[in-house]
Amino acid sequence: MAKKNIKDILEKVDGDNHSPEEELAAKLWLFQLNQNKELDLSDKKLDTISNKMWSAINKGKENQPTRLRTDQLWIRIAGMAAAIVFVLLGVYFFYENNEKDTSLLVQDVGPGKIGATLTLANGKKIRLSGVVKGELAKEAGVTIHKTADGQLVYEVSGSVSMANKINTLSTAKGETYQVRLPDGSLVYLNAASSLTYATSLIENGKRIVKLQGEGYFEIAKDKKHPFIVKTNQQEVEVLGTHFNVNCYSNEPETRTTLVEGSVKVSNGNSARLLKPDQQSISNGNTINVKNVNAEDEISWKDGVFLFQDETLASIMRRIARWYDVDVTFADGVDKNQLFGGGVSRYSNVSVVLEMLESTKSIHFKIEGRRILVMK
Numbered sequence: 449m450a451k452k453n454i455k456d457i458l459e460k461v462d463g464d465n466h467s468p469e470e471e472l473a474a475k476l477w478l479f480q481l482n483q484n485k486e487l488d489l490s491d492k493k494l495d496t497i498s499n500k501m502w503s504a505i506n507k508g509k510e511n512q513p514t515r516l517r518t519d520q521l522w523i524r525i526a527g528m529a530a531a532i533v534f535v536l537l538g539v540y541f542f543y544e545n546n547e548k549d550t551s552l553l554v555q556d557v558g559p560g561k562i563g564a565t566l567t568l569a570n571g572k573k574i575r576l577s578g579v580v581k582g583e584l585a586k587e588a589g590v591t592i593h594k595t596a597d598g599q600l601v602y603e604v605s606g607s608v609s610m611a612n613k614i615n616t617l618s619t620a621k622g623e624t625y626q627v628r629l630p631d632g633s634l635v636y637l638n639a640a641s642s643l644t645y646a647t648s649l650i651e652n653g654k655r656i657v658k659l660q661g662e663g664y665f666e667i668a669k670d671k672k673h674p675f676i677v678k679t680n681q682q683e684v685e686v687l688g689t690h691f692n693v694n695c696y697s698n699e700p701e702t703r704t705t706l707v708e709g710s711v712k713v714s715n716g717n718s719a720r721l722l723k724p725d726q727q728s729i730s731n732g733n734t735i736n737v738k739n740v741n742a743e744d745e746i747s748w749k750d751g752v753f754l755f756q757d758e759t760l761a762s763i764m765r766r767i768a769r770w771y772d773v774d775v776t777f778a779d780g781v782d783k784n785q786l787f788g789g790g791v792s793r794y795s796n797v798s799v800v801l802e803m804l805e806s807t808k809s810i811h812f813k814i815e816g817r818r819i820l821v822m823k
Contacts, residue, residue, distance in 0.1 A: 555814045555815060555816060556796045556797065556798045556814065557771050557772075557773055557796060557797040557798075557814065557817060558771075558796055558797075559622075559770065559771065559793055559794050559795060559796065559797070560621075560622035560623055560624060560639055560770045560771065560772070560793070561577070561622065561623065561624075562577065562598050562623070562624060562625060563575075563576060563577030563619070563620075563623040563624075563625065564576045564577070564600075564617055564618060564619045564623055564624075564625035564637065565617075565618050565619075565620070566584070566585075566592070566600065566615060566616070566617050567615065567616040567617075567618070568585055568613070568615055569613030569614050569615065569647070572585070576594060576598075576600065576625065577623075581593075581594050581595055581596045582594065584600075590602055590603070590604050590613070590630070590647040590648065591603045592615075592647075598625070598626070599626045599627070599628055600617065600625065600626065600627040600628065601627075601628040602627075602628065602629055602630040602647060602649075603630065604630045604647070604648055612646045612647070612648055612650075612651075613646065613647045614644065614645070614646055614647075615644070615645060615646075615647055616642055616643070616644045617637065617642065617643045618637075618641070618642035618643075619637050619638070619639055619640060619641050619642070619661070620639070620640065620772070621639050621640045621768070621769050621770075621771075621772035622639055622769075622770060622771060622772035623639055624636070624637060624638055624639055624749075625637050627643065629645065629649055629655075629657075630647070630648060630649045631649055631655055631668045631670060631673070631675075632668035633655075633665065633666060633667045633668045633675065634665075634666040635657075635663050635664070635665055635666075636663060636664040636665075636749040637661070637662075637663050638661060638662035638663065638664075638748055638749070638769070639661075639769040639770050639772075640661050640696070640769045641659070641660060641661025641662050641663060641696075642659070642660045642661060643657055643658070643659055643663060644657065644658040645657040645658070650673060653672075653673060654673055654674050654675075654676050655670065655673050655674065655675040655676065656675075656676045656678065657675075657676070657677055657678070658677075658678045658679070659677055659678070659679050659693055659695060660679070660680070660695065660696075660697070661694075661695065661696050662692070662693065662694045662695070662696060662748070663677075663692070663693055664690075664691075664692045664746050664748075664749045665677065665686075665689075665690065665691055665692070665693070666690050667686050667687075667688050667689055667690070667691075667709075668688060669687060669688030670687070670688070671687055674686065674687055675687070675688075677693055679693065679695040679702055680695065680697070680702075681695065681702045681715055681730050681731070681732045682695075682702055682704070682713055682714060682715040682728075682730045682735070683713070683714050683715070684704055684711050684712070684713050685711065685712045685714070686709065686710070686711045686712075687709075688709060689706065689707075689708060689709025689710060689711055690706075690707040690708045690709060691704060691705060691706045691707055691709070691711055691722075692704070692705045692707070692742075692745055692746045692749075693705075696765075696769075698765060699762075699765070700731065701729050701730060701731045702729070702730045702731075703727055703728070703729055703730075703745075704722065704727065704728045704730075705726075705727040705740060705742050705745040705746065706722040706723065706724050706725070706726055706727070706742060707724060707725075707742045707743070707746060708724050709724070710722065710723065713728040713730065713735055714735075715730050715732065715733075715735060717733060717734070718734065718735050719735070720735045720737050722737065724742060725739060725740060725741065725742045726738070726739055726740065727739075727740045727742075727745065741756075744756060747790075748766075748793065751792055751793045751794055752790060752791070752792060752793060753766065753790060753791050753792070753793055753800060754789075754790045755787050755788055755789050755790070756788050757786045757787075757788055758786065758787060758788070759783060759784050759785070759786060759787075760781070760782070760783050760784070760785050760786075760787060760804075760810065760821070761783035761784065763787060763804070764777075764819070764821065767797065767800060767801075767819070768819075770793060771797045772817065773797065773817045773818060773819050774817060774818045774819070775818075775819050775821065776818060776819070776820050776821065777821045778820060778821060778822045778823065780823050781810070781821050781822065781823055785809065785810075787804055787807065789803050789804075791803050797814070797819070798814065801814075801819070810822070810823070811823065
């Protein structure tokens with residue numbers, strides 16, 4: 449976006465005369481502002497605009513039902529992606545009139561999509577992207593439905609003792625999916641992830657699921673049955689809360705981010721309690737905690753890539769999972785250089801790469817489903 453356009457949007461936000469799309473533009477732009485201080489608006493003016501923008505966003509969140517309060521703005525925007533090509537189209541922030549490398553566009557790669565595979569206890573596999581809404585299966589008193597909006601929903605009609613069959617919901621690279629568990633809890637699965645659970649969800653008086661990859665959880669309150677998320681490196685215990693767990697096998701650490709409520713993260717050696725806007729980082733031996741903006745950490749589930757001082761290596765792993773591509777680094781590329789910015793996950797991969805290229809420090813070449821990273 450040109451500076452003139454973003455300034456117009458900021459003025460509208462300042463005057464409380466803005467649309468949800470313009471709130472998104474302002475939010476993404478102000479996020480980028482933390483990475484680049486060059487701007488021809490006074491600090492006082494920017495502070496006033498920023499405060500009013502965040503106040504508007506927070507006010508909107510407070511008026512939403514509890515289940516949707518994680519950030520209704522992002523959810524609306526993700527659902528309207530085709531209508532707000534923007535703001536969602538390049539999101540170049542400050543970069544004006546950049547010359548595009550058309551070689552990027554010769555072999556472009558489209559974004560991921562909604563889809564998953566459900567593996568039942570009897571070994572039957574159901575491809576969820578290819579079935580229409582309605583009843584999918586019945587197992588030991590449990591009925592499994594797919595809703596019109598593509599969500600998987602479990603309903604327990606038999607006894608808990610009967611409904612103990614193990615199911616696994618898995619996404620491939622380039623897929624994401626949602627599941628409504630029998631207790632009403634909602635789970636968003638990111639690409640290349642899996643969630644394993646009993647169809648009743650109850651094991652020894654606890655609600656237990658096993659996660660590989662990344663998932664965002666909105667847990668229904670049930671004081672009698674704590675909810676446990678098990679990963680290879682840790683366990684997260686909650687009663688009712690919203691949080692995100694990133695535990696991909698090719699990531700150096702497991703990160704748990706708390707949006708609201710409280711959780712206990714343990715790994716056998718130690719345990720830490722998290723407060724909202726805190727993130728635990730576990731490497732199998734120790735658990736460290738730092739303060740974060742939780743909404744930035746969970747933006748993936750609402751269709752947005754946000755990079756905040758993130759290494760090139762980490763960004764490319766995220767791109768590889770979502771676009772189902774292989775990434776190769778040429779000799780001499782600094783994988784640890786840091787980038788900041790934001791862009792829609794529903795854009796083609798070239799849009800994401802062009803945003804990174806606009807820093808003039810990196811270059812990409814797309815060859816089929818392979819991305820070459822060069823200096």
